[in-house]
Amino acid sequence: MLDVADPVRAQLRRAVYGSLALAALFTLTTGPVKQYRPLFNHAPWLNDPFDTVISFMMFFVPFAAACCVARVPLCRRYEPLPAVRARDLLRGCQVILAGVALTLSSEWVAVAIGANRAAWSGATIAQVAVLAALSVATVLAARAVARHGLRALAGLAPQREEPDWLGDVVALALLRSGWFGPMRSLIARAVSWCDRRVVTVVRRHPLWCAAALWGAFALAIGVRQSLNEGYSLGAASLLVVLLGGGMFGLSVLAGGYLGIVHSVRHLSGPRRRAVDALVATCVGVLVPFALRYHLWWVVGSTNAVAGLSQLVGLLGVSAFIIFGTTFGAETALGRHTRPGT
Numbered sequence: 465m466l467d468v469a470d471p472v473r474a475q476l477r478r479a480v481y482g483s484l485a486l487a488a489l490f491t492l493t494t495g496p497v498k499q500y501r502p503l504f505n506h507a508p509w510l511n512d513p514f515d516t517v518i519s520f521m522m523f524f525v526p527f528a529a530a531c532c533v534a535r536v537p538l539c540r541r542y543e544p545l546p547a548v549r550a551r552d553l554l555r556g557c558q559v560i561l562a563g564v565a566l567t568l569s570s571e572w573v574a575v576a577i578g579a580n581r582a583a584w585s586g587a588t589i590a591q592v593a594v595l596a597a598l599s600v601a602t603v604l605a606a607r608a609v610a611r612h613g614l615r616a617l618a619g620l621a622p623q624r625e626e627p628d629w630l631g632d633v634v635a636l637a638l639l640r641s642g643w644f645g646p647m648r649s650l651i652a653r654a655v656s657w658c659d660r661r662v663v664t665v666v667r668r669h670p671l672w673c674a675a676a677l678w679g680a681f682a683l684a685i686g687v688r689q690s691l692n693e694g695y696s697l698g699a700a701s702l703l704v705v706l707l708g709g710g711m712f713g714l715s716v717l718a719g720g721y722l723g724i725v726h727s728v729r730h731l732s733g734p735r736r737r738a739v740d741a742l743v744a745t746c747v748g749v750l751v752p753f754a755l756r757y758h759l760w761w762v763v764g765s766t767n768a769v770a771g772l773s774q775l776v777g778l779l780g781v782s783a784f785i786i787f788g789t790t791f792g793a794e795t796a797l798g799r800h801t802r803p804g805t
C-alpha cells in the first residue's frame with residue numbers, strides 16, 4: 465500500500481494525467497485527420513509503411529488510455545493506494561507513450577526521407593507543426609513517467625489477490641450507482657449480475673473474449689471502410705482479418721502487462737506456446753504487410769503486377785515463418801513447461 469502522504473503518489477498523479485492528456489491530444493489529431501482526405505492526402509506519412517503504424521495506433525492508444533481512465537477514480541487522494549494498482553497505472557502510461565512514440569517516430573522518418581513529396585503543401589506544414597508539438601508533449605510526459613521515485617512501482621511483481629482492471633471496473637460501477645438516485649439498487653443488482661455472469665466468463669476465457677471483441681470491432685470498421693472505398697469481398701475480408709488479428713495481438717500483449725484480467729485458468733506446455741506463437745504472428749505479420757512494396761520478391765512478384773493473391777501469399781508465408789519460429793524457439797528453450805513459467 466502507498467500511504468496518503470507518500471511522495472510517490474504525487475509523481476504518479478503527474479505521470480498519469482500527463483500521459484492521459486497526451487493520449488487525448490494524439491487521438492484528436494490522428495484519427496480525425498486520417499479520415500479527412502483533403503488534409504491527410506498531403507501528409508508525408510500518407511502511404512505504407514507509415515500508414516499501417518498510424519492505422520493501428522489510432523485505435524491502440526485510446527484503448528490503453530481507457531484502461532487507465534477506468535482505474536483512476538478508485539485512486540482516492542485520502543485513502544491508501546494499492547501498490548499494484550499504482551503499478552498497473554504506471555504501466556498504462558508506458559504503453560501509451562510507446563504507442564505514441566512509435567507513431568511519431570515513423571512520421572518523422574517520413575518527413576526526413578521526403579515521402580509523398582509531390583503532394584506537399586501548406587497542409588503538410590500544418591501537420592508537421594502538429595507533429596512537432598506532439599513530440600514535445602511526448603518528451604514531457606516521458607520525463608514524468610521516468611522519475612526515479614516511480615521505478616520501484618514498475619518493478620513490482622504481479623499479485624493475483626490484488627484487483628485487476630475488470631475488478632476495478634465492477635467496483636467503480638458499484639461506486640457510481642449512487643448517481644442514479646432511486647434506481648441505485650437496480651443498477652447495483654445489474655452490475656452484480658454482470659460480475660457473476662459476464663465477468664466470470666471473461667476470466668475463464670479471456671483470449672476467446674478478446675478475439676470476439678476485436679473481431680466484432682474489425683468487422684464494423686472493415687464493412688464501413690469497404691463500402692466507402694469500394695473494396696472487393698476478398699480485400700474487405702483481408703482488412704477485417706488484419707485489423708482484428710493485429711488488435712487482438714496488441715491487446716493480449718498489453719493486457720498481460722497492464723493487469724486487465726487475472727485469468728482463473730493457467731495455460732502451460734504446447735498450448736501456452738501455441739498461444740504465444742499466435743499472438744506473435746498476429747502482431748508480426750503487420751510488418752511484412754507494411755513493407756510489402758519491398759517484399760514482393762518473396763512470392764516471385766513485383767509492384768507492377770502484384771495483387772490480392774500475391775499479398776495473401778506473402779502474408780501466409782510470413783505467418784508460417786513467425787509462428788513456427790516462435791513456437792520452435794520456446795520449445796527449444798523449455799518455456800512454459802509449468803503454469804506460471
